[in-house]
Amino acid sequence: MNNIDALKELLYKMADDQLILGHRNSEWNGLGPILEEDIAFSSMAQDKMGQSEHLYNLLNQLGEADADTVAFTRNAPQFHCSHLVELPIGGYDFSLIRHFLFDFAEYLRFEALKTSAYQPLAQVAKKFFGEVKYHTMHANTWVYQLGHGNEESNSKMQESLNFAWNYALGMFEPGPAEEMLINENIFIGEEALQAKWLEVVIPLLEKSNLVIPEQSSWAPIYGGRIGNHTAHLQPLLSEMTEVYSIDPSADW
Amino acid sequence: MATEDQTAIESLDPRIGRAHLSGGNHEDMTGLLHFQTYEVFHQNKRGAQHKHVGIVHAPNSDMALLYAKEQFARREQTANIWVAPSSCIAATEYADDDIFTTTPEKLYRNPATYKVMDRIQAFKERGMTPSDEA
Numbered sequence: 001m002n003n004i005d006a007l008k009e010l011l012y013k014m015a016d017d018q019l020i021l022g023h024r025n026s027e028w029n030g031l032g033p034i035l036e037e038d039i040a041f042s043s044m045a046q047d048k049m050g051q052s053e054h055l056y057n058l059l060n061q062l063g064e065a066d067a068d069t070v071a072f073t074r075n076a077p078q079f080h081c082s083h084l085v086e087l088p089i090g091g092y093d094f095s096l097i098r099h100f101l102f103d104f105a106e107y108l109r110f111e112a113l114k115t116s117a118y119q120p121l122a123q124v125a126k127k128f129f130g131e132v133k134y135h136t137m138h139a140n141t142w143v144y145q146l147g148h149g150n151e152e153s154n155s156k157m158q159e160s161l162n163f164a165w166n167y168a169l170g171m172f173e174p175g176p177a178e179e180m181l182i183n184e185n186i187f188i189g190e191e192a193l194q195a196k197w198l199e200v201v202i203p204l205l206e207k208s209n210l211v212i213p214e215q216s217s218w219a220p221i222y223g224g225r226i227g228n229h230t231a232h233l234q235p236l237l238s239e240m241t242e243v244y245s246i247d248p249s250a251d252w
Numbered sequence: 253m254a255t256e257d258q259t260a261i262e263s264l265d266p267r268i269g270r271a272h273l274s275g276g277n278h279e280d281m282t283g284l285l286h287f288q289t290y291e292v293f294h295q296n297k298r299g300a301q302h303k304h305v306g307i308v309h310a311p312n313s314d315m316a317l318l319y320a321k322e323q324f325a326r327r328e329q330t331a332n333i334w335v336a337p338s339s340c341i342a343a344t345e346y347a348d349d350d351i352f353t354t355t356p357e358k359l360y361r362n363p364a365t366y367k368v369m370d371r372i373q374a375f376k377e378r379g380m381t382p383s384d385e386a
Contacts, residue, residue: 145311
């Protein structure tokens with residue numbers, strides 16, 4: 001694996017996470033708990049898909065197929081998304097916890113990438129940093145509200161956190177050639193990113209009256225980055241690509 | 253209080269199917285009583301005045317700010333947003349709107365009718381003296 005392949009691996013996993021979570025979160029469109037939240041959550045889902053398009057365009061510049069082809073013609077084993085983003089939306093408690101855990105990771109990833117030696121990626125990170133910052137504000141405000149709401153809201157959030165935690169740790173599955181990216185100051189690497197993430201999310205979750213799962217139970221769920229996925233991904237892809245597979249030139 | 257309609261909603265939209273929604277009870281708002289409305293004020297650039305743009309429903313100001321951003325700052329340039337509980341707004345009564353009846357006639361209050369440029373020019377030429385500041 002040369003450094004271009006290592007860079008592509010980084011771009012693919014970021015873009016695939018955004019695309020799949022964007023699609024997942026868009027499933028709440030029209031079903032959100034109140035009108036304002038419905039609009040906010042749907043907007044953020046759009047943001048995620050927009051971000052993925054920019055990263056697919058960077059991949060296109062590195063010789064990969066164009067964004068639509070890459071997004072709509074691959075099957076599950078060709079995707080590099082983490083298991084966390086594939087899981088069904090569940091209840092709003094789970095979708096919010098996933099949103100919280102994912103978006104703080106993305107925020108810190110973008111923050112690190114703002115100074116990446118690979119300029120096109122640094123530019124994308126700078127461009128979307130504010131967008132992702134709002135996503136973390138939204139996530140943290142909600143988690144705080146429900147963590148402090150009542151016994152029912154707190155216990156639902158706690159159960160979702162317990163369920164999501166090892167999936168969330170799976171976001172930081174080490175890449176096969178990360179040393180190259182680290183040595184060339186392109187990316188800080190998943191291990192360093194996870195350390196930053198733990199430093200940020202643990203105090204925030206504790207402030208929200210939630211308990212971090214016992215460290216002895218931490219067992220990251222890996223596999224997504226190398227194409228091993230949950231059974232939930234392929235049905236999502238089939239639904240997402242329904243129009244494209246009927247008419248690849250369809251426009252709207 | 254109306255009873256919940258247990259008829260499942262059928263829809264061609266797969267998201268609706270997945271949600272297993274019953275018919276719901278849209279009369280029952282008791283669960284939302286802790287929500288209030290917030291007035292939203294939008295500023296398009298620093299230094300500009302904040303303009304009232306609408307309301308959002310939210311349980312507190314933190315949530316109201318989250319929603320104000322997505323409802324009222326999703327397309328236009330934005331520098332800052334304020335929210336304030338609607339209950340904090342004091343307003344005139346529409347029944348008393350006769351207090352405004354004659355104001356549109358008072359054209360002399362329209363700045364276009366001020367004839368002050370000569371006075372300003374004279375002031376500038378004279379220069380400000382210490383007695384002007386007193």
